[in-house]
Amino acid sequence: MTDIKAEIDVLPGLDPHAPLLEVNDLHVEFRTQDGVARAVNGANFLLAPGETLAILGESGCGKSVTAQAIMGILDSPPGFITKGEVKYRGLDLLKLPENERRKVRANQIAMIFQDALSALNPVFTVGYQLGELFRKHRGMSRADAKRRSIELLDQVRIPAAKDRIGDYPHQFSGGMRQRVMIAMALALDPEVLIADEPTTALDVTVQAQIMGLLAELQQQRNMGLILITHDMGVVADVADRISVMYAGKVVEEAPVYDIYARPAHPYAKALLESIPRLDMKGQELNVIKGLPPALTAIPQGCAFNPRCGYAQHVCRQDPPPPAYVVAPGRTARCHFWREVVGDE
């Protein structure tokens, strides 16, 4: 049995004491017929073992593209990583040749997707798709791979796993399919799990089951979890830290309690205020006027300035606001963060 984990450990540049996952100044662009869409414009993250980092943002803010870049599954062309680093324990994954990158993927960094039905292959059984991981990455025999697959399905609490191993994805319900995806992602004991909108397609009662399962598995394995979502309720429930993205940039990064109590970036503040709350019954909801910018034409200066109530002349000019340190471990890309934090 080949041990790929041991092979990864001796890759040059790997430092066991370096941060688990570090993304520095990541830039991704899509070269399309209509021009260059700058989807990610300098994203920074840091993830520690056992930690849950939520990436929060609306559609088109670059959160999924960031995840794809970290995983190395960006469609290229049209997508290109133009700048930046994605470091796993000090090892810059973007500089690795594909064959070595492949060892890291699934073994150390795994991902679950929003739509399990389209992420699973419809023409192979769930057992085959799970077993394939063990056979290709661990060199197991078919019988061993099957045994491990059943164990895994048991762990993600699929009832009667032994009987269901031969079923095809369409024979599972939405929640069960998402469990299969989780089993597949966790098969090779990764240290980092990226979950891209894992419960968006599910009903709330099933969402509660899946989020509970993820939290439990994360704790058992001390995994770092990156949770990509637009649901501020889910984030409040599970995240340790939050990165709010807007037009391809992390505009605010903060511990979860701080950002919900006192957001420092006007976009984060507006986003929180636009959810219906108990005490707002019968009143108009706060809205963010206008629309997110087209990624082919991001405004000069701060990308949020045309929609922002705090915007001044300086916000409309380049360079865009730097990441101001609001408190230790907390940054906001807004020239006026002091006023934003101060306002109720």
Place this chain on the structure above:
Amino acid sequence: MSDRNDVVLETKGLVKHFPITQGIVFKSKVGAVRAVDGVDIQLRRGETLGVVGESGCGKSTLAKLLVGLEKPTSGEINVRGENMVTLKGGALRRARRNIQMVLQDPYTSLNPRMTVGDIIGEPYEIHPEVTPRKGRARAVQDLLDTVGLNPDHVNRYPHQFSGGQRQRIGIARALALKPEIIVCDEPVSALDVSIQAQVINLLEGLQNDFGLSYIFIAHDLSVVRHISDRVAVMYLGKIVEIGNDAQIYEQPTHPYTQALLSAVPVPDPRLRGLRDQIVLEGDVPSPANPPSGCRFRTRCWKAQPVCAEQEPLLQIRERSPHPSACHFAEPRDVVHAV
């Protein structure tokens, strides 16, 4: 509250079964999906009735039945005293003007080959008596203005608008015939939070301006709470609990409502771990073969033998001041508002 004249829409024993057939040449019916299975609702003038439930509970089928896109298997739909199910021809067409619909997906519910002006004006082709031909262009522009779009954009196509703007076009189309009732089937679930708030504000503003009554179907419980006067909770084709928003959200008495509410993540990290979360086991059973007696009993922690034998009716009970379809209904505060 009991003023009958105020009721603009009423359903009685509304049932929709979709047949399951076998064979191609000699089709035989082997069963039925009981999508809607005996629903009684009343909607009053100017009121918003929220309908919540998980996928497959029959809420979209209910919406289609109300606007006449599906024919009910049995039951009545009374709009201002006229039974829509038995009406025919011109009388039916005139009655349908009163009840319009806003659809969920603003990307597929607008014809990509029609201009916005044609989309919003199309209802006038079918109901020419509403606006004379000469006044239509004007009427369409007024509608665009009403929903907050630029009236000069009548000649644009749907793809030139964003998701939120498209949903406004859908709302303008529903308003064209000056209906009293609008059925909104998940009108904001395809939209981002910031855009969602804009559309909700628009719907509430229109209700105040035109005295509209809404049936508001959604799976997002906080949105439903914000907009609704009363809320009905559906499970497997039946309403299991109905009441005003305080009754449903603060003192729910049906176990399913309690579980549903407790599963909704609250956007406040300070409440983490303080909520009493009821995690239901398993999935919703198939509506083709629902459990006997109470349909929720297979996932319910309170289930007793009586639940399998006797179907609990939707009625006011000793410990439930509002109608609840559970033999053991009693209030439980699951949300703990701060």
